Amino acid sequence: MSAVPLVSIVDVRKSFGDFHALRGVSLDVQAGEVLCIIGASGSGKTTLLRCVNQLVRPDAGAIWVDGDLTGYRLGEGRLYPLSEREIARQRLHTGMVFQRFNLFAHMTALENIIEGPVRVQGRRRAEAVEEARALLARVGLADKERSFPANLSGGQQQRVAIARALAMRPKLMLFDEPTSALDPELVGEVLAAMKELARSGMTMIVVTHELGFAREVADRVVFMDGGAIVESGTAEEVLGNPREARTRAFLNAVLS
Numbered sequence: 380m381s382a383v384p385l386v387s388i389v390d391v392r393k394s395f396g397d398f399h400a401l402r403g404v405s406l407d408v409q410a411g412e413v414l415c416i417i418g419a420s421g422s423g424k425t426t427l428l429r430c431v432n433q434l435v436r437p438d439a440g441a442i443w444v445d446g447d448l449t450g451y452r453l454g455e456g457r458l459y460p461l462s463e464r465e466i467a468r469q470r471l472h473t474g475m476v477f478q479r480f481n482l483f484a485h486m487t488a489l490e491n492i493i494e495g496p497v498r499v500q501g502r503r504r505a506e507a508v509e510e511a512r513a514l515l516a517r518v519g520l521a522d523k524e525r526s527f528p529a530n531l532s533g534g535q536q537q538r539v540a541i542a543r544a545l546a547m548r549p550k551l552m553l554f555d556e557p558t559s560a561l562d563p564e565l566v567g568e569v570l571a572a573m574k575e576l577a578r579s580g581m582t583m584i585v586v587t588h589e590l591g592f593a594r595e596v597a598d599r600v601v602f603m604d605g606g607a608i609v610e611s612g613t614a615e616e617v618l619g620n621p622r623e624a625r626t627r628a629f630l631n632a633v634l635s
């Protein structure tokens with residue numbers, strides 16, 4: 380019998396006006412799995428990721444994260460939609476790293492990292508500081524705790540953003556093209572931090588154009604097109620020997 384997935388996405392649909400961004404997407408992610416989502420611009424990758432932590436509410440379908448039906452709570456045998464506040468609380472189990480780093484400009488790297496644990500989770504400041512220092516060391520920025528975002532490179536800011544997400548002790552990490560806003564020479568350092576995280580056993584869903592990263596780290600690669608999953612398999616299968624013509628066309632376009 381296979382294990383219960385940490386994330387279960389069942390027939391999720393989402394439209395923006397007449398545009399069908401997701402046309403019935405189903406996907407399971409096991410605990411500890413690293414899933415990379417690839418696909419052309421507009422294929423629905425970001426929308427799917429945002430549905431997982433409810434920054435976007437699906438029109439139909441269901442998403443479970445660690446046993447919780449996201450956006451709902453069970454009471455007296457019925458499902459009740461959660462309020463925005465309750466959704467925010469549910470979202471705390473899921474860390475997200477965006478294209479843009481969105482650090483608080485008036486706070487140092489360390490203060491950015493402890494903000495969530497102290498203010499939102501009510502953890503003791505001393506404990507949060509100790510953990511933040513360990514996280515900064517983990518992403519290679521032990522010497523930058525007093526730096527403000529304006530004095531950090533894009534790659535360093537993104538690594539602080541990863542540390543900040545991890546400080547909330549998430550069960551799941553979502554990455555939305557975390558290196559696409561970076562200068563090329565800064566991409567490697569962020570991917571290195573993500574690789575270390577992947578190897579530590581974190582469950583990760585990564586929307587990425589970095590096929591080398593996917594090849595090296597992904598347990599599974601999913602190719603999306605037109606709001607649907609076209610192909611799913613190991614990196615070797617999907618990137619090395621794709622079955623579907625649409626996957627081949629996409630790979631030919633990005634690799635040429």
Ligand SMILES: Nc1ncnc2c1ncn2[C@@H]1O[C@H](COP(=O)(O)OP(=O)(O)OP(=O)(O)O)[C@@H](O)[C@H]1O
Binds near residue numbers: 398400422424426
């Ligand atoms: N909030 C929104 N309002 C209206 N349309 C939206 C919204 N979000 C997404 N869309 C539409 O849905 C389409 C799919 O978007 P999505 O960002 O999920 O694709 P993507 O595969 O992640 O592309 P990209 O790589 O460009 O981010 C977009 O092209 C856009 O037209």
